[in-house]
Amino acid sequence: MNAEANTESESHRRSATRTVLRGARWPGDIAIQNGLITATGTIAPLPTDEIIRVDGDIITAGLCNTHHHLYQWMTRGYAVGCNLFGWLVELYPVWGRLTVEDVHAAALVGLGELATSGCTSAADHHYLVPHGDDAVFDAIADAARTVGIRLHLSRGSMDLGESQGGLPPDHVVEDLDSIMASTERIIATYHDANMVHVVIAPCSPFSVSSELMQESAALARKHGLRLHTHLCETIDEQEHCLERFGRRPVEQLAEWGWVGDDVWLAHGIWINDPEITQLGASGVGVAHCPSSNARLAAGTCRVTELEAAGVPVGLGVDGVASNEVGGLFPELRQSLYAARLRAAAADAFMPADALRLGTIGGARCLGIHQQIGRLEVGMVADLAVWPGDNIADVLDPLAGLVLGPDRKVRHLFVAGKPVVQEGQLLGYDLTTAHADLAQKARRLWA
Ligand SMILES: [Zn+2]
Numbered sequence: 001m002n003a004e005a006n007t008e009s010e011s012h013r014r015s016a017t018r019t020v021l022r023g024a025r026w027p028g029d030i031a032i033q034n035g036l037i038t039a040t041g042t043i044a045p046l047p048t049d050e051i052i053r054v055d056g057d058i059i060t061a062g063l064c065n066t067h068h069h070l071y072q073w074m075t076r077g078y079a080v081g082c083n084l085f086g087w088l089v090e091l092y093p094v095w096g097r098l099t100v101e102d103v104h105a106a107a108l109v110g111l112g113e114l115a116t117s118g119c120t121s122a123a124d125h126h127y128l129v130p131h132g133d134d135a136v137f138d139a140i141a142d143a144a145r146t147v148g149i150r151l152h153l154s155r156g157s158m159d160l161g162e163s164q165g166g167l168p169p170d171h172v173v174e175d176l177d178s179i180m181a182s183t184e185r186i187i188a189t190y191h192d193a194n195m196v197h198v199v200i201a202p203c204s205p206f207s208v209s210s211e212l213m214q215e216s217a218a219l220a221r222k223h224g225l226r227l228h229t230h231l232c233e234t235i236d237e238q239e240h241c242l243e244r245f246g247r248r249p250v251e252q253l254a255e256w257g258w259v260g261d262d263v264w265l266a267h268g269i270w271i272n273d274p275e276i277t278q279l280g281a282s283g284v285g286v287a288h289c290p291s292s293n294a295r296l297a298a299g300t301c302r303v304t305e306l307e308a309a310g311v312p313v314g315l316g317v318d319g320v321a322s323n324e325v326g327g328l329f330p331e332l333r334q335s336l337y338a339a340r341l342r343a344a345a346a347d348a349f350m351p352a353d354a355l356r357l358g359t360i361g362g363a364r365c366l367g368i369h370q371q372i373g374r375l376e377v378g379m380v381a382d383l384a385v386w387p388g389d390n391i392a393d394v395l396d397p398l399a400g401l402v403l404g405p406d407r408k409v410r411h412l413f414v415a416g417k418p419v420v421q422e423g424q425l426l427g428y429d430l431t432t433a434h435a436d437l438a439q440k441a442r443r444l445w446a
Helices: 004-015 071-077 084-095 100-116 135-147 176-190 210-223 234-245 247-257 273-282 289-293 303-308 331-341 349-367 397-403 430-443
Strands: 018-021 027-031 038-039 049-054 057-059 061-063 120-128 150-157 196-202 226-231 263-267 285-288 313-315 384-388 411-414 417-422
Touching: 038 135, 057 397, 061 210, 061 313, 061 349, 071 084, 071 100, 071 120, 071 430, 100 120, 100 135, 100 417, 100 430, 120 135, 120 196, 120 226, 120 303, 120 349, 120 411, 135 150, 135 176, 135 247, 150 176, 150 226, 176 196, 176 210, 176 285, 196 210, 196 331, 210 226, 226 247, 234 247, 247 273, 247 397, 273 303, 285 349, 303 313, 303 331, 313 331, 331 397, 349 397
Parallel strands: 018 049, 061 120, 120 150, 150 196, 196 226, 226 263, 263 285, 285 313
Antiparallel strands: 018 027, 027 038, 057 384, 384 411, 411 417
């Protein structure tokens, strides 16, 4: 038997072996076999089990990041005192100078930071294609493969430059035909409906034409793919829609044929009561990005009302140019704070609610909730193991987890496969990736 065949049979033997995470404080033991959760609770040992001790730790389903712009790792700390439009106007020209190598470096850091903060599925909304070079999407897909987490590769796009009434300068937008041809290529190359889901994702009402929105919807439905865009993020965006279309953003969304259960929206802040009912009835999801919304003073998402109406709500980091942290874990606590402040009620949103958003709520937005997002037998074993040592004194482990200090995972599994082990990414060295990124990012200061 040659070496390659040997390795293959070894990996087959390993995957068929049952792995048991034993000793967790919450929710108890978990057994994994062939990439699935096969038992939970107190699990009777088998002589062939591979045992991983997780004594006192807390295990959750892997977190799902429903909205991100990985490339923004190149531009942290810009326009710190600006609202969304001021921030974008300052950053568009900087982003216009990014290279494919920059985007790759940013994706490695961004996805690595997500993995170490408990994220097993990440949606990257990439809408900057400098000089029309769509190799940026190859770079992002490559980084996700290196890191080992799931990617919703969202082919973002902008085709409405300043001269046509859009916000972005003309040199950072593409033309409709190029966008459509590139999107077809990316679907054919990367969509496997497992580790990579391609998503069609025109950027935002103030950077796209109606043709782009309509053709994107048609293309997504032809291929059975999901649709994503920014909507109802700021009052400025609402005013843009009222002035340009004579309609509020959600009304315009319906006009474009985008109201359906294959759509999720980033932010969803400025939505009125009838619109909440409409989105809930049609199953449109919302990616809630509380830190970014606070940083840009965009407003506060009506999470409790959206969920009550049946809207799937997940959490998003948003890009780190408006978040600065880049981990999904802090968004759990931030979502709880934002909901309570908005309601002025201490019981409006509990730690379990935050965890629901971060796991199954996000999976619903991403359309993977049949497989991912719950610690139940038969679900795919995407798991985060959180070290419990410094919250061993906290009575309620979930309260300790969500309200306690920012945390990195001890272990992370994607379909039962370790991606982070004892706090270390297995795919590459994150410290080296940060150093490489910093060198590239400083170039942009010139
Ligand atoms: Zn965004």
